[in-house]
Amino acid sequence: MMDSATIDLLVAEATLLSPRLRRVRLLAADGSRLPPAAPGAHITLMLPGGSGARPLRNSYTLVVADPERGYELIVRRAERSRGGSHHIHDRLAPGDVITASVPHNLFALHSQARKHLLIGGGIGVTPLLSFVTRLRETGARFELHQIASPAETGVFAQLLAARAGERIHIHAGRRDFDSAALLAAQPLGTHVYTCGPAALMDDVIAAATALGWPSSHVHREDFGAAGGEPFMLRLARSGIEIAVADDQTMLEAIEAAGVDTPSLCRGGACGVCLVPVREGTPEHRDHFLSAAERDAGCLVMPCVSRSSSALLVLDI
Amino acid sequence: MATRFKPDETFRDDFRYANSPAAILRFPFPFGEDVYMYGVNIEPHTRAGSSGAFAVAFDVDEHYVAECAERAQALALEPGRCQVLDHMREAEWDTLELIMESLAADYPDLFVLDRHGDDWTWTNRPLGLHQAFRFGDATTLPHPPFEYIVRQAQGDFTLQDQRDGTLYIDGGITTTPADWTLAFDIGMTFHQWHGPVPLAHQAGVFDRALQYLMRVRYGHPARRLNWTMTINPRLDTSPENYPLWGPDRASLTADTIATRLFLRVELQSFFRLPRSNALLFGIRTYLASLDELTRVPKWGRRLHRVMRDLHPDIAEYKGLTRYRDLLVAYLAQFDDGAPTAPGIAPDIAALPD
Numbered sequence: 022m023m024d025s026a027t028i029d030l031l032v033a034e035a036t037l038l039s040p041r042l043r044r045v046r047l048l049a050a051d052g053s054r055l056p057p058a059a060p061g062a063h064i065t066l067m068l069p070g071g072s073g074a075r076p077l078r079n080s081y082t083l084v085v086a087d088p089e090r091g092y093e094l095i096v097r098r099a100e101r102s103r104g105g106s107h108h109i110h111d112r113l114a115p116g117d118v119i120t121a122s123v124p125h126n127l128f129a130l131h132s133q134a135r136k137h138l139l140i141g142g143g144i145g146v147t148p149l150l151s152f153v154t155r156l157r158e159t160g161a162r163f164e165l166h167q168i169a170s171p172a173e174t175g176v177f178a179q180l181l182a183a184r185a186g187e188r189i190h191i192h193a194g195r196r197d198f199d200s201a202a203l204l205a206a207q208p209l210g211t212h213v214y215t216c217g218p219a220a221l222m223d224d225v226i227a228a229a230t231a232l233g234w235p236s237s238h239v240h241r242e243d244f245g246a247a248g249g250e251p252f253m254l255r256l257a258r259s260g261i262e263i264a265v266a267d268d269q270t271m272l273e274a275i276e277a278a279g280v281d282t283p284s285l286c287r288g289g290a291c292g293v294c295l296v297p298v299r300e301g302t303p304e305h306r307d308h309f310l311s312a313a314e315r316d317a318g319c320l321v322m323p324c325v326s327r328s329s330s331a332l333l334v335l336d337i
Numbered sequence: 338m339a340t341r342f343k344p345d346e347t348f349r350d351d352f353r354y355a356n357s358p359a360a361i362l363r364f365p366f367p368f369g370e371d372v373y374m375y376g377v378n379i380e381p382h383t384r385a386g387s388s389g390a391f392a393v394a395f396d397v398d399e400h401y402v403a404e405c406a407e408r409a410q411a412l413a414l415e416p417g418r419c420q421v422l423d424h425m426r427e428a429e430w431d432t433l434e435l436i437m438e439s440l441a442a443d444y445p446d447l448f449v450l451d452r453h454g455d456d457w458t459w460t461n462r463p464l465g466l467h468q469a470f471r472f473g474d475a476t477t478l479p480h481p482p483f484e485y486i487v488r489q490a491q492g493d494f495t496l497q498d499q500r501d502g503t504l505y506i507d508g509g510i511t512t513t514p515a516d517w518t519l520a521f522d523i524g525m526t527f528h529q530w531h532g533p534v535p536l537a538h539q540a541g542v543f544d545r546a547l548q549y550l551m552r553v554r555y556g557h558p559a560r561r562l563n564w565t566m567t568i569n570p571r572l573d574t575s576p577e578n579y580p581l582w583g584p585d586r587a588s589l590t591a592d593t594i595a596t597r598l599f600l601r602v603e604l605q606s607f608f609r610l611p612r613s614n615a616l617l618f619g620i621r622t623y624l625a626s627l628d629e630l631t632r633v634p635k636w637g638r639r640l641h642r643v644m645r646d647l648h649p650d651i652a653e654y655k656g657l658t659r660y661r662d663l664l665v666a667y668l669a670q671f672d673d674g675a676p677t678a679p680g681i682a683p684d685i686a687a688l689p690d
Contacts, residue, residue, distance in 0.1 A: 026556065054452070056555065057434075059614040089454060123556040129614040132424040132498050132507075237501040286559070290549035291377040308548035309377075 027067075028055070032117040033091055035109075039176045041098045042144070043110050044084075048091045050118045058086035058124035060151035061242075064094075065122040068105045078268060079105035082147040082242075083124060085154070095180075097144040127243040128216070130155065134238075135210030137163040140200065140225050142217025143170070146177055148242055149216060153181065153189075164188040166203065168195055168221065195221065201228040216242035249304070252328040256280060256337050257299055271323035275337075282323070282337060289325035296323060301333035339446070342463055346403035349410075354570035354624070358688045360399055361629050363389030366681045367562040367602050371642040373651070375537040377545050382560035382606050387682040390604055394439035394558065395490060396621065397447065402463050404491045404513075404572070411512035411573050412488070418575075419484045420523055421496060421508030428496045428508065429483035430473060431610035432617055436486045461489055483508065492604075492621030495519065499551055503527050504616060513572040513622045515565045515601060516656065521576070535650040553616060555609040562681075563603040565655040566664075570599055570624045586659045594667050595628040598660070600640070627667065633683040637671030644668060 029050035036044050049055050058064075063080045070077045085093035098110040113119075128148055130137065137156060141149045146167055156163045169177045171193040183189035192198045204213065204225075213234070215225040222241045229239045254274060255262045265274040272294060275282055285293035289307035303321040314320060321335070347353045356364065365388040382394070390396045412418055421429055437459055441450040449460040455472040466489070470477035478485045487494050487510045495509030504527045511519045522530040527547050528538075537543060553559050567574055568585035589598060606619040631637035644657075645665045652658050678684055 057431075057611040058555075059612055062611075062614075123554075124611065125554050126614045129499070131500050133500065286377060286379045286549055287381060288379075288549045288552060288559075290545040291379060308545045 027120050027122055030055075030066075030092070030119050030121050032113055032115050032119065034115060035113055038095065038180070039173055041110075042173075042176060043096050043098070045094045045096060045109065045113065046091045047094070047119070047121075054088040055086070055092060056123050057088050058083050058092075059126045060130055060155040061128035061148045062086065062124040062126035062151075063128075063148075064092065064124050066105070067120040068108050070104060077105045077108075082128075082151065084147050084150045086124060086151070095144065095147050095150075128214070128240065130214075131212045131238075131240070133210075134212035135162070136208055136212070137161060138203070138207055138211050138213040139163060139165040140168075140203075140213065140215040140217075140221070141166070142168045142195075142221040143173075145215075145217030145221070145242065146180065147216070149214070150180060152214065157184070164190075166190050166192060166198065168192045168198055168217065170194065200225050201231070204228050204232055204234070212238045212240065214240045214242075249327045252330070253332045254328070255332060255334045257334055258337055265327070270325065271321075271327065271333075275323060280337065284324055287324045289322055292322070294322055294324050295320050297336035299334040299336050301328055301330040303327075303333065304329040340397065340399050340401070342402040343399050344402040344406070346400060348403070348407045348570055348572040352569050352571070354400075354403075356625055356629050357399060358632075361625060361632060361688060362683055362685075363398075364625050364630070364683075365390040365562055365602050365604050365623055366630070366633075366636050366639075366683070367564040367600075368639050368643050369681050370679060371639055371677060372646055373643045374648065375534075375540060375542050375651075377542055377549065379546065379549055379559050379561045379607075382558040387680055390621075390623065391560070393443040394606070394608075395436060395443070395619070396604070397440065397444055397463075397491070401491055405464055405489060407572055408488055408510075408512045412484075415577065417520060418512050419487070419510040420519060421481065421483050422524070425483075425496050425498060425508045425613070425615065426475075428498075428610050428613035428615035428617070429481060431612050431615065432494065432496065433482040433486040434472070435608060435610065435617065436490055440490075464489060484510065492619055494620070495618045497527075497550075497616040497618060499614060499616060502551075503547065504550060506530055507615075509618075511575065513620070514575050515567070515603065515622070516574055516576060516579075518576050533654070535654050536648065550607055550616060553607050553609050555611050557609070559607045561605050563605055565601050566657055567599050567601045567624065568597055570626075572622060572624075586656065589660045589663060591663060591667065594660070594663055595631075596626055598664065599624045599626050600630055627664075631668070631671045632688045633685060634671070634689070635677050635684050637668065638673070638675065639677050641665065641668035641672035642677075 030047040031050040033048045034046040038044050063082045065078050065080045068077045068079055081094040083092050084095055096106055096109045099106040130152060139149045139152055149165060167177050169191055174191050174193050178191050181189050213229055215222045226239055251267045252265050254265050259280050261278060263274050263278045265271050272284055283293050285291045290309060292309045298319055298321050303318060304327045305315045306325040307322040309322060345353060437450045440448040447462050451458040457472050458469045460467050475481055493511045493513050495506050497504040498507045506522050506525055509519045528543055531543050571582055574582050602623045604621040608617040610617055652661055
């Protein structure tokens with residue numbers, strides 16, 4: 022298994038937990054074992070984007086990742102949706118096959134934490150559910166606070182099913198939740214993990230910073246910033262113009278247009294793919310160029326970087 | 338193409354070791370151009386690429402059975418060569434699964450993995466092993482899971498825990514090390530264990546490499562080649578055993594250098610492990626004598642140019658200073674001044690007679 026970028030998943034079950042929360046269980050469409058995944062990992066589903074539109078890529082945390090019993094997701098039906106969550110709620114049915122990325126983890130439990138403090142808001146409970154499963158297995162010390170709308174406290178209480186002696190608290194709204202007081206009461210060596218609305222995560226991180234917590238002890242959920250806004254690319258010497266799609270790298274677009282350009286690591290580190298910029302403003306995402314080189318804007322690494330101007334002209 | 342194993346090879350004492358013509362042609366020659374300098378030469382470990390050694394996740398070649406015996410011998414002498422810190426237990430099982438899955442998929446005639454839930458059965462035909470065990474239950478294996486599987490793989494491995502914005506080397510096995518030891522490095526951060534390397538820190542190589550490695554994703558492994566030289570086909574050039582091999586550097590002569598000096602190439606691979614989120618680092622060592630390598634005309638020419646023009650700090654770090662003049666003088670006969678094609682491939686289908 023050398024380069025397994027995507028897997029086809031079969032919808033085995035799809036059940037409503039509440040009017041707006043749907044649990045979906047997925048198996049490998051070909052009946053094989055699914056890749057295992059660490060707590061906090063997510064997959065990206067390719068969902069139909071509506072009539073004629075490009076497919077949507079929505080990332081969802083794996084609440085359960087069992088190679089044989091399957092992956093479990095919990096999806097909230099968004100008020101304003103590009104269509105992804107509406108598709109999952111309104112149209113997805115057992116027997117459907119969806120293409121997904123293999124699991125990726127940007128929200129991992131810290132191996133050296135003396136205690137894990139988990140703070141979730143709404144559907145942000147999903148990675149915390151996978152954390153709780155693991156922490157129960159290893160017997161690690163943890164405390165969980167979940168903020169829910171009053172109508173949904175019962176659903177979350179059921180999902181988290183506190184065991185005797187566990188510190189699991191469900192708060193009906195943020196009014197009675199004081200993150201500063203909670204963090205101030207933690208023993209040294211505690212790591213805090215937060216997932217939920219940006220306002221909640223910002224509040225937890227601000228409280229931790231104000232109390233002098235090292236940033237290495239503060240973790241927030243992150244699906245990564247793959248892709249970005251689409252833009253146009255003109256290759257001055259080859260005399261061609263190509264569109265770089267939102268989910269495509271500049272390098273992939275150049276290669277797809279049949280232009281041969283050198284590359285090696287394809288991850289922004291080696292510098293082999295560097296190309297000169299004639300016009301436009303690159304959005305640098307590499308780890309190779311110095312601050313001065315970035316500011317000069319004369320070079321760009323097409324394997325990871327993008328453009329913040331609508332058109333970028335390269336000297337290749 | 339079935340590989341014919343050479344179980345009688347040895348990597349210490351009497352040094353019975355040689356590469357077949359096929360093994361020479363698939364040797365991962367590390368120099369893609371006529372000069373060498375440090376850089377972030379990491380690439381996706383996906384395509385077959387320019388060396389036969391790149392074709393699969395974990396390459397099994399004609400030295401497999403003998404290298405596994407060498408590892409067993411090294412561990413019998415010094416069990417501490419394999420160490421894994423307690424918080425890496427899950428990474429141990431991840432490693433076992435990845436190596437078993439890969440070997441079974443890439444060499445179905447040699448290795449078979451049968452799984453029913455957590456009840457697994459592993460068959461390793463070259464080593465004559467058949468093991469039923471329960472995945473996740475270390476009491477069902479004769480060794481801890483990491484040690485169990487790396488005893489059946491060529492090359493050293495280390496396990497990195499990713500935390501605090503860096504990688505910590507929190508476990509591994511080193512029985513084929515190029516003058517370093519896990520016993521000293523275990524628990525260090527990425528920048529700490531690379532501390533002794535000259536020139537590369539100043540060039541920012543390790544900062545960039547770390548950023549890349551922390552972003553290696555499951556299912557998207559990466560690789561690079563590294564190199565040094567070793568006198569005799571000795572895999573275990575550890576600091577612990579320096580008295581056994583250090584003096585060899587002073588023993589080369591113009592008559593012996595062709596057969597006794599070996600280019601030592603490490604095919605380094607990086608795999609994200611799924612359950613633990615740790616990074617598995619494979620250090621697979623390939624050895625070929627100057628006699629064997631110079632049978633490929635391009636490699637003979639290039640090796641001469643690289644060694645002649647090598648930065649003295651790199652030569653010193655790699656331990657070549659003592660015999661470098663002898664080496665360059667010997668290699669000069671293979672360099673007719675003709676240009677060499679870019680890339681590491683031998684550019685010939687068969688060795689000249």
